[in-house]
Amino acid sequence: MxxxxxxxxxxxxxxxxxxxxxxxxxxxxxxxxxxxxxxxxxRFPQAPASRARQVLRPARGAAGSGGVSVVAHRGGGHDAPENTIAAIREASKNGATGVELDLEFSSDGVAILMHDETVDRTTNGSGPLSQMSFSELRKLDPAAKHRLRDKFAGERVPTLEEAVEECIKLQLTIYFDVKGHPDEAAAALKNLFKKHPVLYNSSIVCSFEPKVIYRMRQTDPEVVTALTHRPWSLSRFGDGAPRFSSLWKHHWTTLLDVLLDWAHHHVLWKLCGISAFLIQKNFVSPDYVQYWAQRGVEVVAWTVNTEVEKQYYQEQLQVNYITDSLLEDCDPHY
CATH class of the missing domain: 1.10.286 (GTP Cyclohydrolase I; Chain A, domain 1)
Known part of the structure; x- marks a missing residue:
């Protein structure tokens, strides 16, 4: 509160x-x-603190003195093809507490794992998801452009159901990253929680879009949720470069960024009743962690990809973090 x-x-x-x-x-x-x-x-009340702690600070696989959770970004996209069953298995083998999985939909409404709106970056196919049926997606190779593609030959684009069942089997916490489609996502997730009640104590629904989280709480207020945020995301790319060459567009979106940041920290979190706040790592500090702790909200940092950074988050800040690799230093995915 x-x-x-x-x-x-x-x-x-x-x-x-x-x-x-x-x-x-x-x-x-x-x-x-x-x-x-x-x-x-x-506004929605926060999920019970005991449930949120089970999700965010599970005993299994916690690292550091503060029980820090280490979450594999997109299943650990550096160690295995992102958002695949192989990635989930590799994350578990490499010591992850949980996995962050991206929820999207095929053109015929099947809930799948995919980060982008197109299949071009990660598969041997081309085109937007909105124009591809599940049967078409199933024929693609999600390992085609991965650095370890030979090791993971034969992978397929998984359904949300398949991924969840694998995570439950491996006792991994799931961070559902919902890209959009608030109504469809809420319905799909509600069915999953109904079929697998263990998810209430082992998963969290996250999104950059507050309307997604609000819709999820409307559909099932018992689900633990989080807002995801990167300051200056409207005016700048993840590497800090301006999105627009036009000066007036840059200044206008910068103003919108200020308003959006204020809304996240003062209105939207309370309206949605979130239990965690996922924030880009460069904006996390001891004072920032304390700010949210006073409101009963956990901070989760992303994307933490060097050993030095990981030690800092585990031992000094004692906050959960999301990483692309559990094995080595790597470049961040924004």
């Missing part, structure tokens, strides 16, 4: 901004009160 200081700060900022914009005390009071009522009426 927000602390009292947060409540006062939030509504004070809204009141002052609206007052300066409208110069109407009446309208300012009405709009600020409306925001308060909206949050009171439509």
């Amino acid at each position: 927000l602390q009292m200081g947060d409540e006062v700060t939030l509504y004070t900022v809204v009141f002052v901004v609206v007052l300066l914009a409208s110069r109407s005390p009446v309208w300012t009071t009405v709009l600020t009160a409306s925001l308060y009522l909206f949050l009171v009426m439509f």
